[in-house]
Each structure stands twice: as structure tokens, then as C-alpha cells.
Amino acid sequence: MISKNSSLKSSIGGGGRYDDLAGVFGLKGVSGVGISFGADRIYDVMEELKLFPAGAAKGTQVLFCYFDEASQKYCLPLVKKIRDEGIAAEIYPSPEKMKKQLKYANDKKIPFVIVAGDNEMQSGKLAFKDMESGDQKELSIEEIISVLK
Secondary structure, three states: OOOOOOHHHOOOEEEEEEOOHHHHHOOOOOOEEEEEEOHHHHHHHHHHOOOOOOOOOOOOOEEEEEOOHHHHHHHHHHHHHHHHOOOOEEEOOOOOOHHHHHHHHHHOOOOEEEEEOHHHHHHOOEEEEEOOOOOEEEEOHHHHHHHHO
16 A cells, blocks of 8 residues: 555656747747656655565675776676676776775775786686775685675
8 A cells, every 4th residue: 555645646757848948049939848757756656666676775795996907807707707696796997096996995885895906817816805804815706706695
């Protein structure tokens, strides 16, 4: 049952015809049409109807950090492998200083970080860091997936 204050009683979109819309820009006699959706309202309705998949509220579990373009390319198939296992993973968007990448993980409350550089690419073992405890281990991607599941 939907409560009296339900967001389902409000519209989630709107639109219409707007006569002489372009007139405000100096183009007299040209009408327009438009449509819009209220993202906040759509979110509220989906939440009320429990339409979000289980676990959708869970954020990124692991962030891939790297030192240069070569290690970034090395990380891309690893990110896919982790995501294919149903684990929410991100890769930092650009080769910034490691301190900045780790700060990003802390700010977003990402619990684990995987660091890849020259040593990790050669050994096949990645630096896997627990951001809460500070513990860091050298693990294969398969071992990391096992820990994260």
C-alpha cells in the first residue's frame, strides 16, 4: 500500500508546447516543444517501490591505483575481471601522485586499494591495501577476488 504522502501521487515528468518560444531570442513566430524528467522524483519513486537491485547502495569496494600509462593499461583487464565477479571496482582516471589517489579512496570511503606499478606487472602480484587497517599484502588477482567475495 502507498502512503498518503507517497511520491507516486506526483508527476515524474512534464512537457508541452511553447508558443513563440524562440521569440525571446529574437526569432519571432517560432514555437517549440519540450520534455523534462525529475531525477529526484524518479529516485524517490523507485526507492518507495523497492525497484533498486539488492546491493545497489553498496559503493565501490576496490580502487585500482597506478603510477603511469603502462600500469594503467595493465590494470584495465584486471578491473574488468573483478567487475565480472560482481565486485564494484573503479580505476583512478589519470596517473596522479599516489598520495592523491589514496586520498580519493579515503574520501569516497573505498575499503580496498590495488596498486600496480613496474614491480607488480613483472611479478603478477598486486599490492592489495586495506584502507581501514592499513595492512598491505602482495596478492594475485585471483587471491584478491577471493578476499573481496
